[in-house]
Amino acid sequence: MGEIKYYTEEGLNALKEELNQLETTERLKVAQAIAEARDKGDLSENAEYDAAKEQQSLLEVRIQKLQALVANARIIDEDSLDNSKVLLFSSVKIINLTNQREFVYTIVPETEANLKEMKISVTSPIAKGLLGHQKGEEVEISIPAGKMKFKIEEITRK
Numbered sequence: 029m030g031e032i033k034y035y036t037e038e039g040l041n042a043l044k045e046e047l048n049q050l051e052t053t054e055r056l057k058v059a060q061a062i063a064e065a066r067d068k069g070d071l072s073e074n075a076e077y078d079a080a081k082e083q084q085s086l087l088e089v090r091i092q093k094l095q096a097l098v099a100n101a102r103i104i105d106e107d108s109l110d111n112s113k114v115l116l117f118s119s120v121k122i123i124n125l126t127n128q129r130e131f132v133y134t135i136v137p138e139t140e141a142n143l144k145e146m147k148i149s150v151t152s153p154i155a156k157g158l159l160g161h162q163k164g165e166e167v168e169i170s171i172p173a174g175k176m177k178f179k180i181e182e183i184t185r186k
Contacts, residue, residue, distance in 0.1 A: 033097065034104040034116060039140040043101065047094040050087060058084045097139070111183055114158045116150050121182040122158070125166065130181070135159070154178075 035043070058080060065077035104117060114120050119134045133154065134147045141149035148155050157169030158180065166179045 032100050032102055033137055033139075034102050035137055036117070036140065037103050039137060040098070040101050040103055043094060043098055043139065047091065047098060050091050050094065054087055055091075058087055111185060113160055113162045114180065114183055115160075117185060118158075119184045120158055120180060121184075122178040122180055125177040125179055133158075 061080040062077065062084060065074055065080050068074060068076065111118075114135065116135055116137070119132060121130065121132045123130050132146060134145075135150050135155045135158070136147045138149045138151055141147055141152070150156075150159070153171045154169055157167055158178075161167050161180055163180050163183050166177060168175050168177050
């Protein structure tokens with residue numbers, strides 16, 4: 029059995045949609061590519077056939093991974109989460125104490141991370157450094173560029 033991961037309803041639906049797309053549309057495309065390559069003759073020297081079989085193998089691996097994720101996924105009830113400390117699905121307003129720049133990040137599962145939308149993965153260095161801390165606390169976080177100090181200004185839910 030795989031590791032249980034938590035998702036928003038929107039995030040889990042996106043995984044299910046991708047899985048459905050791969051199982052239906054993409055499998056059919058790969059099967060057609062294999063059939064077309066097979067029709068071209070000798071399979072021992074057929075690069076198109078080899079490429080199509082490789083594509084099929086990669087597709088099946090991705091499908092298996094998504095099936096495992098969906099099977100072990102749990103939707104988290106964001107309304108029941110504690111707002112007094114930083115947790116998964118917290119929106120956190122922080123201030124970089126070095127340059128006084130303010131950021132608001134939402135901490136989400138890896139599959140929902142999107143830096144353009146200021147959604148950072150729960151496994152990222154900044155999220156790991158913020159988890160469990162409360163409003164008003166100053167935290168020092170190790171990132172690849174060194175250590176940074178932040179102050180937690182606010183913790184909310186979406």
